[in-house]
Amino acid sequence: MNEHTPLFAIAVAAELSGMHPQTLRQYDRLGLVSPTRTVGKSRRYSMRDIARLREIAALGAEGLNLEGIRRILQLEDETAALRARVKELESALADELLARPGRRVFAAGAQGEVITITPGTRVRRRNQLVLWSGHQERG
Structure with missing residues (x-):
């Protein structure tokens, strides 16, 4: 198990994030949070999803609208992916320099x-x- 393991039904996720289940459904429709679906199509949220829901709530409390929140989350995801790629390239470069x-x-x-x-x-x-x-x- 890790932070991406889908564990929580929508009612539990709503309680953990301090939101109403209908709000979680709306965020899923908007693509702000994309929980895993079971065979029966019910949503399962991971700890990472809960953290993201809390981040959405904090950004909303600061006065950002949902489009602004979506854009911030998208940029954060892109930044994380780029940082991972930089680490990968640094490792490849270090390996190459050590080998030759x-x-x-x-x-x-x-x-x-x-x-x-x-x-x-x-x-x-x-x-x-x-x-x-x-x-x-x-x-």
Whole structure:
């Protein structure tokens, strides 16, 4: 079990979030919170859904309308996804640098992958960004 495990029926989720069940149904229709559905089509909310409902309530209490809340949640989700991708790329870069000490020239491919380039060669594809260190190791 983790924070994304669907555990709570709508009545329990409403109580935990301090909202009316009808409000949760409305937020589901608007796409603010998307609980998992059982085989019988009833909603099941996770702890992450409860936290999101509480965040929606806090933003609403600050005076934001539902469209503003939806946009903020969307931007927060995009930011989290981008941060995860940056960590993934940093890890790939670190692995590459460890596997090939002394090689500091690399490019980012069209899909975001890290491509090591032999020092002194030029990238032929125009959709790649080449990064390099100003320090060259001489041997």
